[in-house]
Amino acid sequence: MMSVATTRRSRLTPEREAELYEAVLQLLREVGYDALTMDAVAAATRSSKATLYRQWGSKAELVARALKHGKPGPEPAAVDTGSLRGDLMELIVRGFDDSRIEQDAALMRGVGRAAHDNPDLLRALREVLIEPGLADLRVLLDRAVERGEIRADNPALDFVPHMLIGALISGELIEEKPVTQAFLVGYFDAVVLPALRA
Amino acid sequence: MMSVATTRRSRLTPEREAELYEAVLQLLREVGYDALTMDAVAAATRSSKATLYRQWGSKAELVARALKHGKPGPEPAAVDTGSLRGDLMELIVRGFDDSRIEQDAALMRGVGRAAHDNPDLLRALREVLIEPGLADLRVLLDRAVERGEIRADNPALDFVPHMLIGALISGELIEEKPVTQAFLVGYFDAVVLPALRA
Structure with a gap:
């Protein structure tokens, strides 16, 4: 990009x-x-x-x-560990640095608040961050479909964005604490992977 | 309540x-x-x-x-169809009225924006709406555990709030359209139920 x-x-x-x-x-x-x-x-x-x-x-x-630019990794298309779980875990490790989690969360909280009041910012975030991020992720999911790890017609494929946004947003909303790598690993193992493998 | x-x-x-x-x-x-x-x-x-x-x-x-007061239903504890899927579908039908979805979404969008700027509103929403709603839902999930539909130690039980908030918030964020009953039924069948039954 x-x-x-x-x-x-x-x-x-x-x-x-x-x-x-x-x-x-x-x-x-x-x-x-x-x-x-x-x-x-x-x-x-x-x-x-x-x-x-x-x-x-x-x-x-x-x-x-x-x-x-400030978001370290993830470049999903370049991640290829040979398994869906491996790829997703690699993305979590590359994309979420627990040592700067408080400052990243504070930054994104401020931006989220601003996006509420500025439709042009929301649009730019969608075009520059959210949609390309989801398209990159789709590459990785398609490979898992080709390998036979996910059924091509599994409806959960269409809901991956919703599952991810749920994990990223509601951690703060419900627990009032930023999302850690450990939380994300737990969520992927309990929710995302079971839904995709069903 | x-x-x-x-x-x-x-x-x-x-x-x-x-x-x-x-x-x-x-x-x-x-x-x-x-x-x-x-x-x-x-x-x-x-x-x-x-x-x-x-x-x-x-x-x-x-x-x-x-x-x-303005949210029609759901009173999860009073819903008891005998199956987890039946209970959840009943909640969707009672809780989401497609005929007033645009106006409900507009109202909640405005409140969400205000909650971003008013910590006391966010706190009140959490105490009056979110936490009691989740506690009510837990009653219904506990019954499904007792019936043997969900393993008592399934870690997905801890992520039900995140799954739900993901569905409710990201529909608007990604697709810029309010959440319909049909969308929720699809999400529950593709994500929530497979994760809970795993």
């Missing part, structure tokens, strides 16, 4: 782009989405607002791309 | 209480949570603000109780 976006829209080097994204994430942690301005991003990165808008079109898009 | 609350805290008749809740829901639809004031509720119901505060303690609590 990153390389496509870069050739299509950018003359910035990947290093420079990474630097900009880091600055956006830093500002997002400090002041939150609503108070984050393109002026502040331009000042913090010594770039022009015109460059930022040419490159990303809107604050919502810039923030969504910065969040995608 | 209702009768306990009434004897414990209220000298209002159930009819008068229902009338107040209806007025709150009406105001909530018209102006939203933030703009809803206890003054407006008092005026609309020809009661005093002192009465409202004595009875409900806070706007958050009043709104949470009004929402609980």
Whole structure:
């Protein structure tokens, strides 16, 4: 995804782009989405607002791309352990770093709140993070179907997004605590894998 | 729940209480949570603000109780069809009225947004709606364990809340459409029941 976006829209080097994204994430942690301005991003990165808008079109898009950049892994298509459970566990380990779980959760909580009030941010998050993430995951699920681990007509395949979002959102809502790797492993073993293997 | 609350805290008749809740829901639809004031509720119901505060303690609590009142059914403990699937389907039919799904979804979307910004509302929703709802559901699941439909040590039992919240929240997030009875039946058959029966 990153390389496509870069050739299509950018003359910035990947290093420079990474630097900009880091600055956006830093500002997002400090002041939150609503108070984050393109002026502040331009000042913090010594770039022009015109460059930022040419490159990303809107604050919502810039923030969504910065969040995608800041999310370590997972690149599901590149994960291929030979079993569905192995692949999913690999994604959990790569994608959820327990040592920074509090700060990641605080960041995403703030973004979630902002997305409630800013339809353009919700749209950008959906296009940049949620939909590509689900498409990547689908590659991994399709391989499990080919291997015969999942029946091709298992209706649970259509509900994988709902199962995942349930795990990610409701941990906070019900237990008021961020999602850990151990919680996710338990959820996949108790819910996602049994439903997919049924 | 209702009768306990009434004897414990209220000298209002159930009819008068229902009338107040209806007025709150009406105001909530018209102006939203933030703009809803206890003054407006008092005026609309020809009661005093002192009465409202004595009875409900806070706007958050009043709104949470009004929402609980406005939710048709489900009283899980009273549902007993003899099978887990039968019980769950009965809850879906009683709890989700497709004919008012758009307006219910709009109301809950507004409340969800407000809960993001108002920790006291989130707390009241959790105490008045979410936790009692989950406790009621647990009665029904325990019966399924006693009948031998669910293994007592099935770890999926601990994740029922997450599965449900996933279905209720992510339908909107992913597909941008409110949750229908048909969607819920599909989700229960593909995800919840296979996980519980594993």
